[in-house]
Amino acid sequence: MSAVSSTRAAFSSTPSTGVRSETVRSANLAIILRELHFHGPASRSELVARTGLTRSAIGALVGELVKADLVTEQRAASDGSPGRPSPVAAPVVDRNVTLAVDVAVDSLAVAAVGLGGVVLHAERVDRPRERVAVDATIDDIVAMVRRVEAVLDPNCRIIGIGVGVVGLVNRTDNSVSIAPNLGWHDVAFGARLQHALGSRTEVLVSNDADLAALAEVRRGVAAGIRDVLYVWGEVGVGGGLVSRGEPITGAAGFAGEIGHVPVNPDGRPCRCGSVGCWETEVGEGVLLERSGRSPDGGRDAVDALLADADAGVPSALEALAVQARWLGIGIAGLINVMNPSMVVLGGLLGRVHPYISDQVDAEIERRALESSRRGVVLVPSALGGDAPLMGAAELAFERLLADPLGTLRKVSTSR
Amino acid sequence: MSAVSSTRAAFSSTPSTGVRSETVRSANLAIILRELHFHGPASRSELVARTGLTRSAIGALVGELVKADLVTEQRAASDGSPGRPSPVAAPVVDRNVTLAVDVAVDSLAVAAVGLGGVVLHAERVDRPRERVAVDATIDDIVAMVRRVEAVLDPNCRIIGIGVGVVGLVNRTDNSVSIAPNLGWHDVAFGARLQHALGSRTEVLVSNDADLAALAEVRRGVAAGIRDVLYVWGEVGVGGGLVSRGEPITGAAGFAGEIGHVPVNPDGRPCRCGSVGCWETEVGEGVLLERSGRSPDGGRDAVDALLADADAGVPSALEALAVQARWLGIGIAGLINVMNPSMVVLGGLLGRVHPYISDQVDAEIERRALESSRRGVVLVPSALGGDAPLMGAAELAFERLLADPLGTLRKVSTSR
DNA sequence: TCAGTTTGTCATCTTCACCGACAAACGTCG
DNA sequence: CGACGTTTGTCGGTGAAGATGACAAACTGA
Numbered sequence: 001m002s003a004v005s006s007t008r009a010a011f012s013s014t015p016s017t018g019v020r021s022e023t024v025r026s027a028n029l030a031i032i033l034r035e036l037h038f039h040g041p042a043s044r045s046e047l048v049a050r051t052g053l054t055r056s057a058i059g060a061l062v063g064e065l066v067k068a069d070l071v072t073e074q075r076a077a078s079d080g081s082p083g084r085p086s087p088v089a090a091p092v093v094d095r096n097v098t099l100a101v102d103v104a105v106d107s108l109a110v111a112a113v114g115l116g117g118v119v120l121h122a123e124r125v126d127r128p129r130e131r132v133a134v135d136a137t138i139d140d141i142v143a144m145v146r147r148v149e150a151v152l153d154p155n156c157r158i159i160g161i162g163v164g165v166v167g168l169v170n171r172t173d174n175s176v177s178i179a180p181n182l183g184w185h186d187v188a189f190g191a192r193l194q195h196a197l198g199s200r201t202e203v204l205v206s207n208d209a210d211l212a213a214l215a216e217v218r219r220g221v222a223a224g225i226r227d228v229l230y231v232w233g234e235v236g237v238g239g240g241l242v243s244r245g246e247p248i249t250g251a252a253g254f255a256g257e258i259g260h261v262p263v264n265p266d267g268r269p270c271r272c273g274s275v276g277c278w279e280t281e282v283g284e285g286v287l288l289e290r291s292g293r294s295p296d297g298g299r300d301a302v303d304a305l306l307a308d309a310d311a312g313v314p315s316a317l318e319a320l321a322v323q324a325r326w327l328g329i330g331i332a333g334l335i336n337v338m339n340p341s342m343v344v345l346g347g348l349l350g351r352v353h354p355y356i357s358d359q360v361d362a363e364i365e366r367r368a369l370e371s372s373r374r375g376v377v378l379v380p381s382a383l384g385g386d387a388p389l390m391g392a393a394e395l396a397f398e399r400l401l402a403d404p405l406g407t408l409r410k411v412s413t414s415r
Numbered sequence: 416m417s418a419v420s421s422t423r424a425a426f427s428s429t430p431s432t433g434v435r436s437e438t439v440r441s442a443n444l445a446i447i448l449r450e451l452h453f454h455g456p457a458s459r460s461e462l463v464a465r466t467g468l469t470r471s472a473i474g475a476l477v478g479e480l481v482k483a484d485l486v487t488e489q490r491a492a493s494d495g496s497p498g499r500p501s502p503v504a505a506p507v508v509d510r511n512v513t514l515a516v517d518v519a520v521d522s523l524a525v526a527a528v529g530l531g532g533v534v535l536h537a538e539r540v541d542r543p544r545e546r547v548a549v550d551a552t553i554d555d556i557v558a559m560v561r562r563v564e565a566v567l568d569p570n571c572r573i574i575g576i577g578v579g580v581v582g583l584v585n586r587t588d589n590s591v592s593i594a595p596n597l598g599w600h601d602v603a604f605g606a607r608l609q610h611a612l613g614s615r616t617e618v619l620v621s622n623d624a625d626l627a628a629l630a631e632v633r634r635g636v637a638a639g640i641r642d643v644l645y646v647w648g649e650v651g652v653g654g655g656l657v658s659r660g661e662p663i664t665g666a667a668g669f670a671g672e673i674g675h676v677p678v679n680p681d682g683r684p685c686r687c688g689s690v691g692c693w694e695t696e697v698g699e700g701v702l703l704e705r706s707g708r709s710p711d712g713g714r715d716a717v718d719a720l721l722a723d724a725d726a727g728v729p730s731a732l733e734a735l736a737v738q739a740r741w742l743g744i745g746i747a748g749l750i751n752v753m754n755p756s757m758v759v760l761g762g763l764l765g766r767v768h769p770y771i772s773d774q775v776d777a778e779i780e781r782r783a784l785e786s787s788r789r790g791v792v793l794v795p796s797a798l799g800g801d802a803p804l805m806g807a808a809e810l811a812f813e814r815l816l817a818d819p820l821g822t823l824r825k826v827s828t829s830r
Numbered sequence: 831t832c833a834g835t836t837t838g839t840c841a842t843c844t845t846c847a848c849c850g851a852c853a854a855a856c857g858t859c860g
Numbered sequence: 861c862g863a864c865g866t867t868t869g870t871c872g873g874t875g876a877a878g879a880t881g882a883c884a885a886a887c888t889g890a
Binding site: 831832833834835836837838839840841842843844845846847848849850851852853854855856857858859860 | 861862863864865866867868869870871872873874875876877878879880881882883884885886887888889890
């Protein structure tokens with residue numbers, strides 16, 4: 001079981017284990033820390049209002065977090081209102097840090113993200129196709145992590161390490177089952193990276209589209225929205241499903257492979273071995289092909305296509321129209337399945353969407369049930385290409401946010 | 416917000432509100448009551464082992480449940496093991512009852528279900544197409560409820576009332592948005608039925624496929640399995656999605672309309688207005704049509720078709736083969752989206768499955784990603800046609816199981 | 831019948847949040 | 861500039877709930 005779900009089990013809706021008063025403390029500390037992490041600094045009185053706890057309880061809880069160096073308190077700047085000013089609690093950004101890693105197809109990124117979601121330092125390097133092997137990737141990541149660590153506060157704690165990988169990730173053991181774009185197959189990536197880093201904290205690995213969805217829901221366009229469908233498309237199409245504010249992982253963590261839903265059973269063969277998968281109709285390759293270009297023209301070819309569309313070139317408009325139809329068909333099906341209140345489009349699909357939004361909307365209106373689609377909004381991703389990286393950081397923070405002091409005890413002894 | 420999610424919010428993973436010691440008590444009472452409701456009678460020492468609470472805590476908690484007449488304690492039958500025997504706690508079935516209602520296409524069912532999931536009394540009546548109007552339906556339900564109530568223990572409490580309807584149900588206000596098979600449109604069904612029954616407890620309404628899924632996960636073939644895809648098909652196709660043991664409802668409760676996922680965009684028109692929805696390829700109508708029968712032959716025609724298949728009649732086998740292909744295509748897509756560990760087939764699809772399981776498996780193997788489908792099992796429904804009714808009862812129990820004493824206070828004052 | 835084992839019960843302790851009184855720190859008004 | 865009202869932190873006391881540990885009860889088996 002992943003760390004996220006296990007630490008939360010104590011307070012889930014069907015807890016097998018009993019609740020003790022100690023659990024109450026940990027839950028209330030978690031509430032406050034989550035509040036500060038996600039919504040930024042807040043005065044004590046704001047915390048009182050939001051949690052419903054008393055002033056004395058909040059005082060004690062914040063005090064404990066301060067003692068643990070997770071939170072600082074500062075005098076409030078006077079805002080003109082009467083009464084004694086309430087000190088403002090803020091997360092200690094510099095000394096509570098997660099490392100986030102993104103293993104993309106042609107680039108590698110590492111970031112250090114402080115509590116509160118502040119990016120302290122980030123690096124992204126392009127890399128040639130020859131260096132995507134597992135060992136080379138791990139070597140490169142370790143080197144980047146060392147560079148990033150050198151910049152950090154020497155007294156800082158590494159709370160967790162989160163990794164996003166373009167591929168199918170088994171979240172029960174942080175291994176990569178298959179990553180076609182990297183040529184990986186059954187790699188115990190989490191364990192190997194952890195060993196290479198010499199870290200005692202578990203390296204959490206997840207699918208990059210799932211992490212992008214997490215990032216958008218936590219800090220992006222979908223912040224605060226509980227039922228979200230995130231669709232990420234470049235060469236392939238992936239997705240992240242969020243229900244009640246929590247990502248749907250599936251039994252082993254493979255959920256969200258929406259690019260391989262059959263939409264055209266007699267269509268093109270897919271690299272997954274099936275035929276007519278959604279990504280064979282909305283991926284970058286077909287779009288370029290339909291506009292008369294080479295399917296592996298890459299980003300530059302897409303730019304040219306969109307320029308053509310701006311200029312009104314018929315072949316470009318036609319290719320986009322076909323794209324719009326299939327995009328609408330796939331999204332409509334997923335709306336019927338999930339009934340989200342927001343659909344977020346990332347990657348290529350986010351770039352293309354402004355050109356075809358009307359056609360996509362029309363197709364959805366035709367294909368999705370009226371009840372299910374009522375109130376749904378389609379929006380482009382807010383975090384762009386760094387969404388998986390930000391999601392990886394959030395994944396690494398989850399353990400701390402679920403049980404602050406308990407996690408800290410483990411982190412401090414692991415050094 | 417539905418009662419289920421609101422009562423659980425206090426202990427969900429992201430509680431906005433603080434946790435008090437009173438909440439601890441209510442959570443622990445809930446744990447014990449859930450244990451007894453779902454897993455049957457248990458000795459106190461078993462409860463100690465399962466919850467991790469101490470003997471004294473369990474004693475006090477069980478005592479409180481006994482005082483509330485939710486639980487009885489009896490001396491254990493000696494089982495040959497040494498030591499002082501632990502009294503066995505069992506739910507009080509007869510006096511804690513929910514009413515379950517199932518509004519199906521051509522029948523109506525009402526049941527009284529006692530705590531622990533025991534069906535105390537159930538009635539199902541077929542009804543002609545002329546009586547499906549809202550008012551007639553409500554009249555019939557009220558009459559059936561009165562008959563059922565007459566059989567119950569005069570001292571029993573009605574804990575809740577749950578209703579399943581063949582149609583799209585808005586769970587935020589228990590209204591039926593649209594039920595094509597009944598000709599209903601925007602009906603405040605929950606409120607109207609509640610008024611007609613003269614009840615003060617909220618009548619909870621949900622989609623019948625969602626409820627069938629709930630029933631299968633709580634007490635059927637999928638008991639204890641956390642990620643389940645339930646596919647229910649007769650004339651139309653519906654579904655219930657379960658992730659982490661909890662049903663996925665979507666933003667307004669419309670999630671699970673898997674029958675309207677586009678699988679054949681240039682296929683048959685669907686009664687929903689779209690084209691090539693999954694149910695146009697796997698519903699009862701096409702299956703009969705493909706075997707050379709009238710599409711509205713109903714259950715008898717299906718029986719004849721299956722008899723033909725047993726006898727090896729080519730047209731029947733061919734129709735089933737086509738059915739198998741489309742069934743596999745749809746399920747494969749949903750496996751890629753959800754990564755369940757079990758797929759449950761209900762209704763017609765459950766009946767047909769034994770005839771075509773190999774072909775369906777083969778299609779899934781071709782269409783679903785290897786990682787996602789690994790370990791997935793397809794099984795027919797265990798509860799059959801009564802699954803929605805049983806699910807309605809479970810829906811009605813949820814409030815009590817989330818906060819036993821708090822709910823009881825409301826129930827007792829409402830009479 | 832007696833030792834061994836398991837379990838219920840009871841008094842006491844610890845933890846944690848609530849409550850109420852008081853003091854501190856601010857703005858405002860005369 | 862100082863008194864007043866307002867808001868908020870702090871501190872001691874209270875109550876609820878589970879943990880602890882000693883002791884009694886109830887069963888098995890020799």
